[in-house]
Ligand code: ADP
């Protein structure tokens with residue numbers, strides 16, 4: 318129609334789409350999970366909006382997701398009656414990628430030649446809606462925002478452009494129709510018009526989705542006739558509300574992928590329940606890799622807040638301290654108002670109690686990893702250690718636990734970082750402080766002249782190379798009564814009191830032993846030198862001639878002679 322506009326994808330979006338169209342991700346089935354996940358989010362948002370905004374006129378009596386296939390036309394449609402999108406939202410969120418870390422992802426993808434590594438990167442990033450282009454050569458989306466009258470139709474073949482146009486008739490919510498590529502076993506493209514394929518994918522990836530996912534299926538009827546019936550494909554059980562022993566590993570993993578938008582498995586799972594005056598359930602995950610925006614100032618937090626199964630907000634900063642911002646998951650608090658704002662949450666005493674318990678549990682989980690699952694702990698520390706160390710600066714309540722789970726590089730072993738307990742265990746007799754050096758890299762620190770004396774002494778030095786290290790070592794100051802001391806600051810006196818006394822006693826003894834020799838030499842050389850004495854400055858030469866502190870140097874003496882003095 319002439320109301321259609323053709324627009325260009327933002328450059329970064331176009332590059333990601335290219336990757337999807339030319340499909341470097343081998344598990345194509347996950348496109349359905351992405352579409353269902355978006356539909357589920359849209360239903361969550363609508364339910365919340367209808368509760369909070371009494372003027373919003375929407376029917377929320379039958380919120381659901383529908384999957385429809387047309388075998389003849391080879392299309393698959395995922396439809397929801399959720400919040401929908403306005404025309405501007407469609408252009409904003411589908412035509413561009415606002416996610417932080419996109420540029421970083423694309424740069425890494427360009428640099429990486431290895432197909433496996435590239436897949437992993439895509440998986441870490443999670444490409445959401447664009448995953449549809451792995452299985453479809455054309456995607457149509459029709460949507461109407463709750464409360465608005467007109468709708469929007471969007472269409473694209475996943476190349477450089479898409480079209481948008483207004484539509485008068487559109488059901489509230491969103492429907493996404495994929496024009497499927499031909500099934501191709503070699504390319505892992507299954508027949509996504511087949512009922513059993515869809516059933517299996519929904520069961521595997523989206524069973525816990527809290528809204529019914531329905532499909533109308535055909536069944537043989539009387540004689541030649543076929544009847545149709547609508548079935549719900551998922552069990553809809555809120556995973557976090559179920560007892561731990563009734564949830565299997567695969568369900569946890571799929572749920573993690575739903576809440577985190579990550580395609581990789583989590584590293585660890587924390588499932589807990591709080592009873593008493595303030596009831597809550599928490600299902601938290603430690604990812605297996607850091608997000609690309611872990612250190613971006615506007616980077617996202619990972620915990621969602623629900624109130625009695627109703628989604629309230631993403632990125633709930635009141636539930637997790639900043640240094641644990643990579644933790645993902647859900648907290649369902651039973652006694653909060655649905656209207657609660659972020660500001661009020663930050664002040665809420667009970668939320669603060671929940672947060673303290675969550676933090677303790679996460680740190681206990683890491684501690685257990687360190688004690689019992691070395692490989693997993695190593696991954697954890699490599700990915701998140703630099704963020705966790707931020708906790709040493711202001712989380713004084715958990716400082717001892719944080720110091721226990723800390724790992725740092727050390728001169729003891731170039732390949733293995735150490736913990737502070739390990740360092741203390743290796744301290745030399747008479748060593749009372751813990752020595753550290755900060756710098757840009759291990760090699761820069763190791764080549765610094767400050768290191769010489771420590772190397773000579775055989776003292777281990779912790780090598781701190783993260784920017785946050787300077788700050789926490791200052792703030793923490795000591796570990797188990799031993800001062801954390803920089804090798805580069807102030808006078809570092811490596812000798813202990815005993816060593817100093819022993820050295821003085823030795824010199825005294827030598828003066829006695831050599832008294833006769835010195836007297837004889839002094840008399841014999843009386844015309845040439847002022848004094849003969851024992852030296853402590855030489856290690857290999859037997860003797861040398863030195864001047865008094867106020868004498869002129871041999872070079873100056875020569876110069877004066879040449880000038881005729
Ligand atoms: P993400 O889900 O991580 O935000 P997606 O690429 O999956 O990323 O989706 C991008 C955005 O498009 C969503 O955040 C949402 O705003 C919008 N969107 C996608 N699908 C729907 C839908 N079915 N209903 C409403 N909005 C949607």
Ligand code: MG
Pocket residue numbers: 351354355445446
């Ligand atoms: Mg999504």
